């Protein structure tokens with residue numbers, strides 16, 4: 114096949130930022146608090162952190178490594194490493210399919226951010242607005258398929274234009290500015306939240322685990338959230354890894370990505386729940402949680418509409434750097450395997466995701482279905498395949514080489530056994546448990 118030469122990241126830090134840009138997004142700030150609220154708070158967080166340590170960290174290294182050693186998209190990677198007709202490539206196909214499941218509903222939520230952004234400019238949000246007004250503004254927006262489709266379309270146009278400009282100029286540049294700014298606002302909000310009357314109840318919800326609240330479904334949700342938040346299990350990290358050079362090392366870079374991602378999710382929780390309890394809201398209210406709590410907090414502050422504006426701009430950037438990694442998986446597959454030019458692939462598949470997303474704006478059940486289908490099933494199954502492949506099929510020398518010369522060389526065996534045995538067994542146990550087999 115006549116391959117187009119592959120571009121590479123400008124530097125190791127370029128890769129870390131892009132991978133962190135993919136990981137940090139709506140998953141941390143929108144999804145983590147809402148799933149935590151639905152699954153009982155602190156005990157869910159304990160299970161989530163266990164999943165990050167035992168599944169997220171080892172598997173992200175495995176996935177990036179597959180990309181680096183194969184220099185291919187998810188399907189091509191398995192074909193190259195396991196043979197053209199091997200069944201492993203199904204895992205790659207499932208990843209490309211998962212991108213078509215995730216990007217549409219992800220863009221709907223990013224569209225809500227855009228919508229809120231417009232509402233802060235046009236004066237729909239006014240200083241002093243209380244919870245009731247905000248809930249009604251949010252409900253009106255989500256009840257209008259037309260409004261949502263416009264914002265969703267705008268968001269996808271932005272995503273497509275960045276993916277069009279390719280690896281370095283497009284993917285790398287954006288991440289470098291927004292991450293520090295987002296962190297700054299988040300820290301400010303944590304401090305604000307702590308000073309609210311009744312904030313302790315929120316902290317209690319986060320910090321005093323009650324094991325009796327744990328159900329099989331919430332363990333599954335914690336595992337799903339772990340993969341969703343780290344962009345694992347569908348080849349996004351694999352694709353980003355494929356833009357690394359053979360001399361690059363992935364094991365040490367991956368640690369930082371996991372650290373930042375988990376830190377930001379926890380910060381979001383620390384912001385949202387003190388506000389929820391202080392305003393007497395229901396923590397388990399679902400996907401709207403962040404969109405009603407944060408504006409309510411902003412609008413109580415002096416200059417609040419501006420803070421709200423800044424926050425939604427940053428959240429939108431965070432969502433963009435994640436969405437481009439989803440579209441990049443689809444694009445890389447069609448460039449590598451079908452020789453379709455980057456521009457055509459990005460535009461065409463961006464449009465298909467738009468159509469699927471419009472479907473979600475008409476039917477909330479459909480939105481929920483795509484959300485849970487991807488996180489709780491497609492991603493864990495993809496991650497299971499990746500970890501089995503690296504643990505049992507990939508030449509051990511290749512993975513060992515990646516650890517040599519880094520400060521992590523002593524951890525190679527620990528990582529290897531995690532990927533080979535512990536992670537696959539855990540994923541399967543969580544599935545069986547959720548199916549009610551114990």
Ligand code: TRP
Pocket residue numbers: 135136137138139140141215340341342343344345346347349435436438439492
């Ligand atoms: N991780 C991103 C977030 O937390 C979402 C995301 C981007 C993603 N790429 C992905 C999720 C690939 C799963 C797979 O917002």
